[in-house]
Amino acid sequence: MVTYRIDRINKEFLRAISEILQTRIKREDVKDAILTNVNASKDLSYAKVYYTLINVKRREEVQKSLDIVSGQIRALLGREMHLRTIPELHFVYDNSEEKARAMDALLDKVSVMDSVKQASEEE
Numbered sequence: 001m002v003t004y005r006i007d008r009i010n011k012e013f014l015r016a017i018s019e020i021l022q023t024r025i026k027r028e029d030v031k032d033a034i035l036t037n038v039n040a041s042k043d044l045s046y047a048k049v050y051y052t053l054i055n056v057k058r059r060e061e062v063q064k065s066l067d068i069v070s071g072q073i074r075a076l077l078g079r080e081m082h083l084r085t086i087p088e089l090h091f092v093y094d095n096s097e098e099k100a101r102a103m104d105a106l107l108d109k110v111s112v113m114d115s116v117k118q119a120s121e122e123e
Helices: 005-023 056-080 096-122
Strands: 034-040 046-052 088-093
Touching (some): 005 046
Parallel strands (some): 046 088
16 A cells, blocks of 8 residues: 655655754854755654755765754754654765766767767768
């Protein structure tokens, strides 16, 4: 039996955490985090919150700040969300965009090599 409860909760966590980071948290460096996804466990004991940054050089600084304010965010979520348990939040840097760029570069390389091979076979 497939339930969509966790998917709905994940989407609501993403919306709520984004709003909390932008409006209620005083630390300026956490506002640089762009949340991409939330994966909560089925029992809601923990949740991984994936984020990315425009300026990757500040990754360690932003990670430390997010770890510091995670308890505060959890408390604010507890007041806002109507759930029995609010998960422990773990912030994880999402490097899928970097992987996608690397894959695009490899595909471009293969395309160029293929066109060169076809040109040499036609001659």
